[in-house]
Structure formats: C-alpha cells, structure tokens
Amino acid sequence: MAGCFPKMFTEKGDAKFGDQHFKTAIALIELHKVRNSNYPDELRDLEYLGDWDKMIFNTVEYHKLEEGYELNLKEGWIGMPESLEYPEEFWKGLGLKKSNMK
Template sequence: MLRAAIILVVLTLCGCDFQRQADAKFGDQHFKTTIALVELHKVRTGAYPESLKDLKFTGEWDAIALNSVEYRRLDNGYELNVTRGWIGSPDMALPSEFWRGLGVVKSNVKRQG
C-alpha cells in the first residue's frame, strides 16, 4: 500500500513537471509566432494591426497561436500576453536581446537581464 502511494506521488510530480515544460514550449511558440505575424503586418502596412483579425495571409496552424494570446495595440507599440501554453498558462522569460527592435512594449512574458 505504501509503495503504491509513493509511486502515485512520484507520477503526479513528474506529470506536473511535464505539463509545466509543455506549457512553456507551446507558450513560447504561440508568443513568437504571433510576434512574427504582427511585425510582418507592420512591415507590409506601416502600422501595427488594430486587432489580430486584421492579419492577412496567415496559415491554418497560426490560428492556434493567435487564439493562445491576448493582443492590444498601444500608441507606442503593442501589448502581447500569452494566455495558454499546452494546457495551462505558461510562466516565461526571454533574454533582453530578444526584445530589441520589436514593438512589444508590455507583456506577461518576463524580460531577463
């Protein structure tokens, strides 16, 4: 009985770590895909989109990323928050050089360094 309880606890802890890692990986992909689409829109039109619905020429898989973030255009750029990774909400951080040259001025993704 004790052995079964220990195995259950170990499996539960491993499962949590797997979900946390999967949420981070999927969240990272959703965030970066959306940034690429938003920044491409700005290159093509000269302005950031009012909403993600304004993006053109997106692929079928892009819808997954676009439905996993919250976007808001701001006067000096845009706000982009990751709302879903694989299952839950990821806790993410990206290095300072990642942010250089982007219009993301506010995000729930942390800046390292």
Template sequence: MKKSLLTALILVPVIALCSCTGKMKEMQEQANQQFGDQHFKTTISLIELYKVRHGDYPSSLDSLDFIGDWDKIAISSTAYKKLDNGYELNLTNGWIGKPDSMKFPPDFWKGLGLKKSNLKAFKEDAKTDRSVRTAK
C-alpha cells in the first residue's frame, strides 16, 4: 500500500507537469513574439526619430536621444549596425528567448533605412521587393 501511494504521489505531479509543458512552451513562444515585436518596433522608431532629428542614422544605439527605461529594455533586445546606406537591426531576444517567427505587413518596411535583419519576415519581404532593401 505504501509503495503504490508513493508511486502515485510521484507520478501524478510528473504526468501533470508533462501535460502542462506543451502549453507552457506555447505561452512562452507567444510572449517571445509579443515582446520581440515590441522591442523591434520600438528600436526602429528610436533609430528613425534620431535620423529625423540629426539627418543621419546613429553610429550606435548608445547615441540615441531621450530614451526611457522601457526603451532601454527594447534596445537591449536588439543588435544594431550602421551601414553606408542605412542600418542593420537584428532581434536578439523576446521575453525569455528569441521568437521563432514573427509577421509584419509588407507596408511596415516602407520608408525605413533598415537594409538587413535576421528576421525571417524581413528576408521573405525582401525577396519580393528588392528595390526597397536587401537581406543576407
């Protein structure tokens, strides 16, 4: 009796944890996408605003003006490199990890100086409109 009770006490939480693992992973990916989307868009906005104010893109993200505490979180989730004809911006983190995939409407990329990115959505859109940007 004690052995079967002990087995039940061990197996029930293990089975419950296993059934929740898939749901937890799904929730984590959703959070990674939402935070990744916000971080990416916030950083682009700050970079493009810097260009409007100064006439050129910043040499680094440390050059950005008037950033708040939440902006710092977004900036820390990206990697930036100024290019001769614009900039490269890569998403490095979402919430806990990097999102597997993100989607943006094709018009999102219009008018930006963003020329390269590690986002799959950027690379897919670049295939259809090479006049606006290139992705490698």
C-alpha cells in the first residue's frame, strides 16, 4: 500500500499517526494506573476505550515490568516513522522505563 502514495506523504502520515498512537497508549496506560493503582498486565486490560483508541493494539507493543512498563512503537500510518523524538520533560512522571522512542 505504501507504494500507492508519494514518500513525503507516507513519511508525514507515519510520523503523525505514530506520535498519536504512542501518546494515546501512554495516556491510557497511565490512566489505568491512576484508577487501579497498578499498570495493566496487557493492553487488553485497558477500560473505556474509544473506537480510535483501539488502534494501539496493532501499533504499539506493551510489556509490564517489575516497576513500570516498556512501550515500543511498531507502526505509524503505513510504516514505522523514520524519527520521533520527545523532549526530556515529556518522560517525567511516567512509569515508562524502556522504549524504542527517544
């Protein structure tokens, strides 16, 4: 499918969707922690998801750790974004301990 669209279009789409999926997953995981006093064992344990939220099941990989969790982005829109980076402040206060994102 990626060959059907200009590269510039797919790169921007991958970055925008990848960023959205990654942040959505973090928000839902952290909300689960606030509500339940622990991180979910798996993403399927998340509650009250909107239809668009469910896209994270295919685009991120989650692993609960002894303390916190690991979250890796697997896909943006069609493929993996070439680069997504977040400022140091972004990571503060999260239980996210390991990720393929910078």
